[in-house]
Amino acid sequence: MTTNEKLKIIIIQELNLEEITPEEIDDEAPLFGEGLGLDSLDAVELVVQIQKHFGVEIKDMEEGRLAFRSINTLGGFIEERRAA
Amino acid sequence: MRIALRGVGVVGGFGCGVDDLRRTLIAGRCSPQTASVAGTEGAGEMPVFLADTSRLAAFIPNRALRRVDHFSRLAALGACLALEDARLPPTVRQALGLVIATGYGATRTTFSFLDTVLDHGDACASPTFFSNSVSNAAAAHVSILLKITGPSLTVSQFEMSVPAALLTACQWLEEKRVEGVLVGGVDEYCAVLGYSWQRFFGPGPTTGTRPLEWGRQSAIAGEGAAFFLLCRDEGDPPDYGFITDIRQGHLRHGGLDLAADALLLLGADGHQACARRYARHLPADARVATYTPLYGSLPVGPAFDMAVAALSIKAGRIFAPPPGAGENPGLKIVPRHARLDATPIRCLKFGREGEYAMVTLSGRGSI
Numbered sequence: 001m002t003t004n005e006k007l008k009i010i011i012i013q014e015l016n017l018e019e020i021t022p023e024e025i026d027d028e029a030p031l032f033g034e035g036l037g038l039d040s041l042d043a044v045e046l047v048v049q050i051q052k053h054f055g056v057e058i059k060d061m062e063e064g065r066l067a068f069r070s071i072n073t074l075g076g077f078i079e080e081r082r083a084a
Numbered sequence: 085m086r087i088a089l090r091g092v093g094v095v096g097g098f099g100c101g102v103d104d105l106r107r108t109l110i111a112g113r114c115s116p117q118t119a120s121v122a123g124t125e126g127a128g129e130m131p132v133f134l135a136d137t138s139r140l141a142a143f144i145p146n147r148a149l150r151r152v153d154h155f156s157r158l159a160a161l162g163a164c165l166a167l168e169d170a171r172l173p174p175t176v177r178q179a180l181g182l183v184i185a186t187g188y189g190a191t192r193t194t195f196s197f198l199d200t201v202l203d204h205g206d207a208c209a210s211p212t213f214f215s216n217s218v219s220n221a222a223a224a225h226v227s228i229l230l231k232i233t234g235p236s237l238t239v240s241q242f243e244m245s246v247p248a249a250l251l252t253a254c255q256w257l258e259e260k261r262v263e264g265v266l267v268g269g270v271d272e273y274c275a276v277l278g279y280s281w282q283r284f285f286g287p288g289p290t291t292g293t294r295p296l297e298w299g300r301q302s303a304i305a306g307e308g309a310a311f312f313l314l315c316r317d318e319g320d321p322p323d324y325g326f327i328t329d330i331r332q333g334h335l336r337h338g339g340l341d342l343a344a345d346a347l348l349l350l351g352a353d354g355h356q357a358c359a360r361r362y363a364r365h366l367p368a369d370a371r372v373a374t375y376t377p378l379y380g381s382l383p384v385g386p387a388f389d390m391a392v393a394a395l396s397i398k399a400g401r402i403f404a405p406p407p408g409a410g411e412n413p414g415l416k417i418v419p420r421h422a423r424l425d426a427t428p429i430r431c432l433k434f435g436r437e438g439e440y441a442m443v444t445l446s447g448r449g450s451i
Contacts, residue, residue, distance in 0.1 A: 017150065045210065051207060
């Protein structure tokens with residue numbers, strides 16, 4: 001399972017997005033606002049879930065903002081941190 | 085005191101809504117489900133009256149509920165059903181207050197939150213679990229989902245939570261702070277409660293709850309929500325009658341002053357430690373009924389007792405207590421299909437330590 005695929009499952013399960021499937025999440029679509037429509041509380045929950053499932057901490061607000069743009073940017077961020 | 089009871093919303097092991105509760109009262113029986121319980125000697129099972137909140141989707145879009153936990157869903161469903169029952173126009177909701185009573189609060193979420201801390205450290209504590217574990221979360225969810233902008237409050241005083249919440253609601257109405265108050269009791273079952281229940285009380289009765297047999301521990305855990313829309317006594321007379329008295333006290337400060345022939349709806353729920361209070365303090369000629377075998381034992385049981393009293397007033401008769409409530413030759417148990425006439429119904433609850441509460445409901449004819 002790729003990081004992006006795992007991320008989609010985590011987002012659906014941990015943020016209780018029961019009405020969508022992983023296949024319906026576009027890798028390039030915005031996670032917040034339009035696209036998936038997540039909000040600030042989801043962002044806090046995602047930070048925790050990423051640390052829990054991938055061991056990657058997001059401490060800086062600015063790097064979080066860049067990472068949380070889409071599944072692709074978040075997956076890339078996680079892989080980059082894990083490789084470092 | 086005369087507070088009009090305009091709507092009732094209930095969800096519990098018997099089903100969802102006043103029609104389900106009425107049908108269950110007439111049938112006189114309700115079977116609990118079975119829950120798996122972890123124990124020190126392996127997994128076991130125990131009977132529990134569990135509530136299904138799936139009907140909430142008829143009132144609120146699923147997407148809006150994704151961060152709303154089971155406890156808050158129970159509260160929201162009870163509140164929606166009470167508003168629907170009262171046929172209250174949505175525009176009036178802004179002038180409502182909200183008071184939620186609970187004995188245990190959102191236990192599933194609270195223990196899930198603690199699990200995330202224990203399993204992964206405090207850095208990985210779930211913020212969603214945390215936000216739902218705070219005491220007023222359900223009231224906040226209900227206010228937001230139903231667009232209620234009046235004051236909200238959560239009251240927790242274990243088995244006396246419901247009368248305490250009712251006192252607050254009546255105070256708000258008498259102060260004219262609000263046009264109406266949605267007030268309700270909510271409690272949920274969770275795995276930790278099941279574990280604790282088995283440790284304290286054993287595997288549960290095999291013959292059902294028999295709350296009128298004072299010497300027997302026969303309580304079955306329940307969960308659910310019972311909500312009421314209360315208003316000042318203005319406009320059309322309410323079908324469910326009026327709350328005409330709410331009393332709370334402790335037996336160490338004196339006994340209850342009850343009429344010898346009072347009609348009492350007892351909150352006895354199969355706990356032996358509380359039952360001795362009823363045995364000692366009921367007037368000899370009082371007519372008594374109890375319906376806890378239909379919704380189980382939960383700290384906000386008095387809200388369900390009050391819902392039954394309200395339905396009785398609307399129907400003009402006292403429902404026969406479930407046959408399974410047990411036998412007690414020392415009690416005058418109300419007979420089947422007893423006519424209510426003008427007698428007020430007093431919902432009486434004793435706690436384990438001697439605390440008590442009594443909520444009196446009266447129909448139009450009894451005032």
